[in-house]
Amino acid sequence: xxxxxxxxxCAPALAGIKPANIVACQKSRFNNxxxxxxxxxxxxxxxxxxxxxxxxxxxxxLLIVYRKNILERHLKSDSNATFLxxxxxxxxxxxxxxxxxxxxxxxxxxxxxxxxxxxxxxLHDIYGFINHxxxxxxLTGEWKVYRNVEEAEKLFGRFKSCRKAxxxxxxxRGKTLAQIFCxx
Numbered sequence: 001x002x003x004x005x006x007x008x009x010c011a012p013a014l015a016g017i018k019p020a021n022i023v024a025c026q027k028s029r030f031n032n033x034x035x036x037x038x039x040x041x042x043x044x045x046x047x048x049x050x051x052x053x054x055x056x057x058x059x060x061x062l063l064i065v066y067r068k069n070i071l072e073r074h075l076k077s078d079s080n081a082t083f084l085x086x087x088x089x090x091x092x093x094x095x096x097x098x099x100x101x102x103x104x105x106x107x108x109x110x111x112x113x114x115x116x117x118x119x120x121x122x123l124h125d126i127y128g129f130i131n132h133x134x135x136x137x138x139l140t141g142e143w144k145v146y147r148n149v150e151e152a153e154k155l156f157g158r159f160k161s162c163r164k165a166x167x168x169x170x171x172x173r174g175k176t177l178a179q180i181f182c183x184x
Contacts (some may be wrong), residue, residue, distance in 0.1 A: 002036045003177050004170050006051070010065035011166040012159045014049060014181065019074040019120040020066035027059055037063070043178035052099065055106040062106070064099070064118065071095060071118065080117050083126070087114045116143060124148075 005023060012018035025033060037051050044051070048067045055062040072095045074080060081091045089101050098118075105112035116126040121143045128136060128146030139145040141156040169175045 001170075002030055002033070003040070004167065006040075006063070006065060007166045007170040007177065008163055011163040013065045013067065014166065014177065015162050016067050016070055017158065017162060019071040020064050020118050022054070022115070022119065023063050023065065025061045025063060027061060033061060040177060043176075043182060047181050049177075049181060054099065054103050064102075066118075068095060074120060075117065079123055083123055084114060084117055087112070089114075119143075122148070122152075125152075 002025070005025065007014070009023035010021035013021040027033060030036065037053070040051055048069055049065070050068055051063055051065050053061055054064045075084065075095065075098055081089075084098070085091050087105075089098055093101075102112065102115065102118065105114075113126060113130050116129070117123070124147050125143055125145055129144050132146070134144075136146055137144045138147070138149050139152055141152060142159060145152040166180070169180055170177070
């Protein structure tokens with residue numbers, strides 16, 4: 001079930017405690033993947049929640065799930081905009097433009113590590129990963145942590161609780177994402 005997959009992998013973004021999450025969907029598991037995504041967007045966009053394809057291959061589709069106003073604000077913060085400009089993202093563009101650039105970068109042979117900015121990873125951890133990979137990594141969780149381990153552990157715990165609660169509503173109580181986020 002697509003909603004359960006999105007609930008598990010994207011709960012923090014859906015709840016607004018993270019700017020975005022990504023999830024890979026196996027095409028073979030979903031007969032009507034694109035129509036399901038369209039239906040979810042028709043229901044959730046009114047609450048500023050968006051689901052978009054950022055990359056696709058023969059077997060999988062990579063989706064980004066975000067709250068538009070949160071992701072826009074996050075990407076336009078001075079430090080994030082400066083970081084992204086280093087990777088070729090203009091500082092005066094719309095969220096749609098940023099996502100289109102990310103899509104193009106995902107089509108290249110190497111993975112664009114600046115995606116961490118879209119996902120709300122701390123810049124110092126993104127720099128740490130780009131420049132050092134495993135050297136100096138203090139914790140591995142939602143991302144590789146190079147500083148502020150206690151803060152990262154608290155955040156990882158918050159994400160885990162959010163996932164558990166949302167998945168419980170979807171799988172055990174039979175609620176749809178629209179019922180959870182649009183009727184509140």
